[in-house]
Amino acid sequence: xxxxxxxxxxxxxxxGSIAERGAARTQPKDLTQTLGLSKSLVNFHFDGRDGLLxxxxxxxxxxxxxxxxxxxxxxxATPMARLLAWIDSFLIWTAANPGMAAxxxxxxxxxxxxxxxxxxxxxxxxxxxxxxxxxxSLIDEARGRDASGAASDRLDPVSQDGYPDICLxxxxxxxxxxxxxxxxxxxxxxxxxxxxxxxxLSA
Numbered sequence: 001x002x003x004x005x006x007x008x009x010x011x012x013x014x015x016g017s018i019a020e021r022g023a024a025r026t027q028p029k030d031l032t033q034t035l036g037l038s039k040s041l042v043n044f045h046f047d048g049r050d051g052l053l054x055x056x057x058x059x060x061x062x063x064x065x066x067x068x069x070x071x072x073x074x075x076x077a078t079p080m081a082r083l084l085a086w087i088d089s090f091l092i093w094t095a096a097n098p099g100m101a102a103x104x105x106x107x108x109x110x111x112x113x114x115x116x117x118x119x120x121x122x123x124x125x126x127x128x129x130x131x132x133x134x135x136x137s138l139i140d141e142a143r144g145r146d147a148s149g150a151a152s153d154r155l156d157p158v159s160q161d162g163y164p165d166i167c168l169x170x171x172x173x174x175x176x177x178x179x180x181x182x183x184x185x186x187x188x189x190x191x192x193x194x195x196x197x198x199x200x201l202s203a
Contacts, residue, residue: 014056054120
C-alpha cells in the first residue's frame, strides 16, 4: 500500500474504531494489524497514537459538518425545515457514531498532549464552531432575525417569550447524549426534540 494510501487507510480505520468503540479503546496496533501495515507508519505519518486519533477526529468532524450543510441545503428554503434538517442529521450521525460524538465533544480526553500534531486540534475547534455557527444561523432564520455575525456573538439572545437560544443547544446536546447511549431510541428522541424545537421557535 502506497504511503498516502496507507495514511488515509489508517485515518479511516481510526474513524471507524472511534465511532464504534470510543477513543480510549482505539489502539494503533489493532488498526495496523487489521490493515496489514507496519506499526511504524503511525509514528511516521502522525507522530504516534495521539496524532492519529486527533487527525481521525478532525477528519470525521469535518465530514459531519459537510453532511449537515448538505442536509440543510436539501431541505429547501423554509427556515424551520432547514433547522429540523440540521437536527435530524445531527442526531442520526450521533446515533451511528456514538464514540466519535463523545470524542468530538471532549477532544481533550483523547490525547495526552495539549496540542496534537498536524494542526488537528485547531481543525477540531474550527469545525465545531462551524457546526455551532450553522445552528445559530438556522435558529436566527427560524426566529426571523438577522442571521449574520459569528455564533460566539449570538449564543445568548433571548426571544420574545424569554427563552434564551443557548438553551436550545443544551436541549440538543442532552438529546445527543441520550441518543448516543440509546441508539435504538433515536426515532422517539428525534420526534420529541422536533416537537419541542418547533413549539419553542413558533412561540
